[in-house]
Amino acid sequence: STTTSTTSVTTTSTTTSTTSVTTTSTTTSTTSVTTTSTTTSTTSATTTTTSVTTSSSSSSTSTTSSTSSTSTTSKTTSTSSTSTTSTTTPTLPTAVSSLSSFCGCTNFTLSLTNILFNTTGASYQWQSSISGQNIWSNVSAVSSTASFPVSFQVNATDYKCQIIVQFPALMIFTSTLVTVTNAYCAPLVISCSSADTMNDFILRGESGTLINDVATGCAAGAYDNRTSQTITLYTNLTYVALVSTQYSSLETVGIWIDFNNNFLFESFERVAYQSLNSTLDTPITITIPSISSGAVLGTHRMRAQVAYNRIPNPCAASITYGETHDYTVNIIPYTPTNITYSQLFIMGVNPVSQCAAWANFVAQLTIRPYNLLILSGSMDPVGVKVLDPVVIGNIALALQTSTAYGPVSTNSRSWAVGSCGSPYELSASGAVCYCVTGYNIRPCVGNGNFGGINGLTCSAANQTMTVIFQY
Incomplete structure (x- = not known):
């Protein structure tokens, strides 16, 4: 098997x-x-x-x-x-600023916190954009230092830092944003304890507005925020402020208006710069530019400063003694207003009605920011003028109060106010109550020697005489 x-x-x-x-x-x-x-x-x-x-x-x-x-x-x-x-991107570092608001008086520093990356060989470049616009440009060179000092900005600004890391591998990333706004601030601390004060500051504006700071003394920190006081001023016009200090030596006044409202008092915004006359109220000329020259309509901050033996600076940098006040100003378009006297005079006739009109005229010459005075007539339709606001203001005050003034030379003529009847006479010939050839008007003289324009002032021919104060 x-x-x-x-x-x-x-x-x-x-x-x-x-x-x-x-x-x-x-x-x-x-x-x-x-x-x-x-x-x-x-x-x-x-x-x-x-x-x-x-x-x-x-x-x-x-x-x-x-x-x-x-x-x-x-x-x-x-x-x-x-x-x-x-190689994981680290948590973004946080951009920070030493100041939350900038006023032009103190620099600020940008820096980074929350740094969790390897800083060996890292480099940094800061960038800026007008706040909210997200349009970036470099404000620093590439640096091995994360901090960056800033001395000036015109508008509220966003900042961020671009970071280049070398280890453990090459990476480029950006920090978070930090925003620095603009805001008004007090000047750097100076002292007015030695009587270097802005003791008086008096300024009459339009529509009955008035700053009337009298005997204000020395404020704490040599800075007084008085922006509750608002004054209205015209563009393209000149005003006169009365300013005094309590110190008898050399003091200088500077005044600025922040026309562009960027919280900075810039050099082109200075509207007055003048020395004070000891402790007396000194007329300070304030020139408001035209719109085409930089004035902006609306509400702005005005800063006035007295400085001892120094050029005034709105931040008070390098100033040891002095004082600063802030006010509010409303800038409006200039519309000139005339106060006018114009009467016909007849040779040899006592000008009774003309005297009454003259009394009514000079009563209107209250304190205003006058900018033009014209004395003219049928014998000289163009006439002669005063352009200096200080002189015009003094002439107006002298006529209104029947107080002697002058003679003072301005615009190639000698002007004076004096007694030759009441109210007083106005002369652009340097002589009051004399029979001179020139430019004189005295409607209340009480006889036929009422003056004359561009000719005899006694026994003058028939003529119209006109006086215009413009503000």
């Missing part, structure tokens, strides 16, 4: 697998995978034995085949390793 043995082979395969993990950061992630495969193999061995038996009666051959089978196990191990290099 033949016996057949079937060999059975069972193979068991075990596989171990580790899943690859890739980590993704905000920058670049590099993944390295290494796979190790191990295979174990066992070779099967087969042994065959043959047995032969012989018999006389019969013959039998028996063959036995024995097969030894060894199962082969193949084991494969797969190992996956992951190596990740990550």
